[in-house]
Amino acid sequence: MKKFLLLLAAVALTASMAQADAASGQKVYLKNFKAKFNMNGTKFAAEHTVSEWEDLFANDAKGFVDEYGKRFPNALPVLANPEMKDKIQEVGDFAKQYGSDSGNVPSCG
DSSP, rough: OHHHHHHHHHHHHHHHHHHHHHHHHHHHHHHHTTTHTTTTTHHHHSSOOOHHHHHHHHHHHHHHHHHHHHOOGGGGGTOOOOGHOOOOHHHHHHHHOOOTSSSSOOOOO
């Protein structure tokens, strides 16, 4: 029973940390990309499925930077900024949490 409770606590902690990363990514998106991409967070996250977002944010988000840099050239300086590397991964956590097939809807319309 004790092992079960420890496992349950570990799962709950992991889930809450994933939510925290998604919340942080939502803030990064709203602050740095909403105006540049001309879409709210809900529309942005729904552009791809969870699996597609995972692919875009693999390899230091190279696919994300390439796709959104081409679509929104005015965002390229932010996307390519080495200081944004970790923050872009947080945006990825947000996008994956609320991808079009996730069943989740962010509260950042």
